[in-house]
Amino acid sequence: xxxxxxxxxxxxxxxxxxxxxxxxxxxxxxxxxxxxxxxxxxxxxxxxxxxxxxxxxxxxxxxxxxxxxxxxxxxxxxxxxxxxxxxxxxxxxxxxxxxxxxxxxxxxxxxxxxxxxxxxxxxxxxxxxxxxxxxxxxxxxxxxxxxxxxxxxxxxxxxxxxxxxxxxxxxxxxxxxxxxxxxxxxxxxxxxxxxxxxxxxxxxxxxxxxxxxxxxxxxxxxxxxxxxxxxxxxxxxxxxxxxxxxxxxxxx
Numbered sequence: 292x293x294x295x296x297x298x299x300x301x302x303x304x305x306x307x308x309x310x311x312x313x314x315x316x317x318x319x320x321x322x323x324x325x326x327x328x329x330x331x332x333x334x335x336x337x338x339x340x341x342x343x344x345x346x347x348x349x350x351x352x353x354x355x356x357x358x359x360x361x362x363x364x365x366x367x368x369x370x371x372x373x374x375x376x377x378x379x380x381x382x383x384x385x386x387x388x389x390x391x392x393x394x395x396x397x398x399x400x401x402x403x404x405x406x407x408x409x410x411x412x413x414x415x416x417x418x419x420x421x422x423x424x425x426x427x428x429x430x431x432x433x434x435x436x437x438x439x440x441x442x443x444x445x446x447x448x449x450x451x452x453x454x455x456x457x458x459x460x461x462x463x464x465x466x467x468x469x470x471x472x473x474x475x476x477x478x479x480x481x482x483x484x485x486x487x488x489x490x491x492x493x494x495x496x497x498x499x500x501x502x503x504x505x506x507x508x509x510x511x512x513x514x515x516x517x518x519x520x521x522x523x524x525x526x527x528x529x530x531x532x533x534x535x536x537x538x539x540x541x542x543x
Contacts, residue, residue: 296322299438305430310520316504317423317435320497324416325438329448329491330409333440338373339382339413340420340437345369346386353387361391377405378413385417390540394459407460408449408490415494419501426505453490463489476509485509506532 300317302309324340327333346352351366358364361384370379377400384392401407424434452467463486468475472492476485488495499509507518507528517524523531 296438299435302430302432304432307430309430310504312520313426313504316501317426320419320423320501321435321438323493323497324420325441327441327443327445328412328416329493330406330412330445332445333443335374336412336416337437337440338371339378339416341371342374342379342382343386343417343420344424344434345371346383349383349387352383356388361388362396375405377403378409381405381410381413382417385414386421392459397459411460411488411490412494415488415491415498419498422501422505448492450489450492457483458487460487461490462486463492480509480513 296318299321300314302314324336325333326336328336331339345368349369351364351368354366355361355364368379368383372379374382381400384396397407397410400410427434448471450463450467450472452469452472453461453463454467455461462483463472463475465479465481465486468477468479468481472489475481475489475492475495485495485499488498503509503511507514511518515525518528521528
């Protein structure tokens with residue numbers, strides 16, 4: 292499998308033409324998904340993607356979603372059982388009940404060995420896979436087959452400038468896009484929602500590469516005219532984005 296395996300995301304059966312840069316972004320992400328990450332192996336990363344899909348049809352998640360407290364119920368998730376149960380539970384919460392995740396939940400998991408670095412990488416995978424899957428669902432297409440994992444171990448890279456104080460996990464500060472992270476944003480032109488994954492910089496890079504094509508790039512967010520190559524204008528893009536965010540109970 293190369294960086295843009297042409298067997299994935301052909302969109303040959305799509306009722307609408309799919310831009311080439313969208314196809315390329317999805318293919319490139321599938322390669323990144325299969326590759327060893329920062330805190331998870333390629334096999335674990337693909338297993339996380341599989342749990343993203345399991346969560347949407349998980350009876351226990353559906354029951355927990357309606358509970359007064361999501362921490363009061365005990366049960367078993369619909370799972371492929373390839374990952375630590377704490378990781379599986381966190382994936383399912385992020386997909387089905389993310390607005391009720393607490394600092395205590397993340398801290399308790401970290402104390403039990405599921406570190407905040409692993410949590411951030413998992414969130415990056417979960418939100419990106421779900422975004423790609425939802426694109427296919429919106430076109431009425433079957434979900435893309437998950438890639439075969441590539442060999443190798445995680446890098447365990449942690450940016451030295453990451454710090455606590457804004458959210459539930461450490462982040463790179465607005466003035467911290469330096470050194471290895473100098474590509475993340477320009478001259479402090481960032482936002483908390485962009486910094487959220489920066490404890491694992493590659494998680495942000497991978498997510499933004501897809502988001503740049505499905506929504507807007509960081510640079511495109513400051514451009515209020517029609518985006519070249521898009522079928523709808525910026526106002527229409529924001530109308531769709533705002534409606535989706537409301538439906539998903541987005542904090543922002």
